[in-house]
Amino acid sequence: MSKIGLFVKEARKWLKFKEPVVFVVGNESCDLDSAVCAVGLAYFYMNTTKLPEHLLIDGNRRFLPMMNINRTNLPLKTEVTYFMQQHSIDIDDLVCCNEVSSELLNVSKFILVDHHIATGIVPAIDRVIKIFDHRPVDPKNAHILSDYATKIQEVGSCATLIADEIRNVEGSFAAQDDTINFLRGPIVLDTINFSVSADKARPLDIEINKEVEAKLGKNDNDRLKLFNDLVKARSDVSSLTALQLLSKDMKMLSSVDKSKIVAIPGFPILVEDYLQKENVLESLRQFGDERNCDILVLMGMKELTTGGIRRDIAIVTLRESELTKKVIEKLTIENREYLQLQDKHNDLLAVQLFEQQNVKASRKQISPIIQKALNGH
Structure with a gap:
């Protein structure tokens, strides 16, 4: 099992206890970007030696990634299940929102990734301590965000912002190979493999990807294969009604x-x-x-x-x-x-x-x- 897979398995055990945690939760579509950002950021925060103190809860690190869908809908996310399995993450270890008690939700805090409005399982906006998103801010909600640590920037993939957070906290991508390799998937998929005609990639996507691929020793052919594999997994809806x-x-x-x-x-x-x-x-x-x-x-x-x-x-x-x-x-x-x-x-x-x-x-x-x-x- 990979280090990320082991983290996901161990983190799930916190559901059994009453101590508050910091849920890292994506949006309700639970696409690859949301799912990977939730797992990747929680994994990084659990392991970095430079974690900002305001992200601790009761002086402890308890970051729990959560899929913002019901367990029964997770198999519909074919590219998510495929990619998790490719990174040796057991799908049964992922925490879905309907598996969390209201008692735990009400005492915990939240980091939002790939969205910036507290809805659904987030009990109140004042429970949110950090936000990462790459979509335009809804003007009627802009005032809400002023009181929170936010990173909202229109880029191709929210995973780009998570990778940038890692680089900013650590100073570089040194010793982060497993995390940045994990984040690379949605960056490549959401930018349509940096297609010029699709025009999804922004300068930060290109910058982060270039640095990540240099660190991992990846090239254009590696990226094309990753993209094609993810597209195939996402498009394989033959078994779905x-x-x-x-x-x-x-x-x-x-x-x-x-x-x-x-x-x-x-x-x-x-x-x-x-x-x-x-x-x-x-x-x-x-x-x-x-x-x-x-x-x-x-x-x-x-x-x-x-x-x-x-x-x-x-x-x-x-x-x-x-x-x-x-x-x-x-x-x-x-x-x-x-x-x-x-x-x-x-x-x-x-x-x-x-x-x-x-x-x-x-x-x-x-x-x-x-x-x-x-x-x-």
Whole structure:
């Protein structure tokens, strides 16, 4: 078992005790970036000799990485389970949010990675002691963040920010081979292997990756193999039903008064291919009913053998046609030049499908547009 795998196994034992811990928790999609950042940062903080004192809890180091999904949904994260196994981490040792008692949550503190808003399992924002995120700050929540130690920077991967934290605390990547090799996976995947056409990588991603690969003795061919293996693992959804695939990588949005709810599932395949799966319409309705959604926004992506990507997007009306009109207006009219959406034919009346010509715009950029429609702006 690897050192990181042993740490994860030992850390899980803290669930049995009542002493508070510092949970390191990613976002609710639990994609590779979130999962690896949670484990990688907790592992680093447990082992560094230069840990800032304010991160101690009762004078002790107790950092526990937590997957921000239920245990039953973890197998849906095919790239996460694959990558953990590649690094000799037993999936059964990972802690999922439904396995933690409310008593432990209420006395513990939290470090947020790959998101910056305390939701779900985090009982209150005042329990958060540090934040790392690479998405734009929601303006209505900006004032909350001023009181917390934050590292929010728009880069391709949150793992880049964790690697930068390691470099800043330690002064270099010396003696950090296992941690930086672990973090390298989501950096390569989320930047689409530093594809120029995808335009996900930012200067800090490039800088960190260059330094990490020099330290590990990795080259372009090694990186390409890592990328292809991760894409294959993420795209292997052949065993998942249409309903399961909706939960694989999903984000929820709501209006300010919580009266309207939109789910945004992201697929490692094109939406047009997803819509060909068996029982797809029934699955869309069941998924929406279970989460009390008014509409669904499906986002698909396919990596091409040429190194580029394709994207498409669909709006699924469940019960709120007026909201559908507002969302489509925001996406196709107000952001016509930005997103460059083109109508695509499909046979489902409740679904409006579009090819997305601007492949640089991901869910991270499109979610704020949908949020404005939800809020009536």
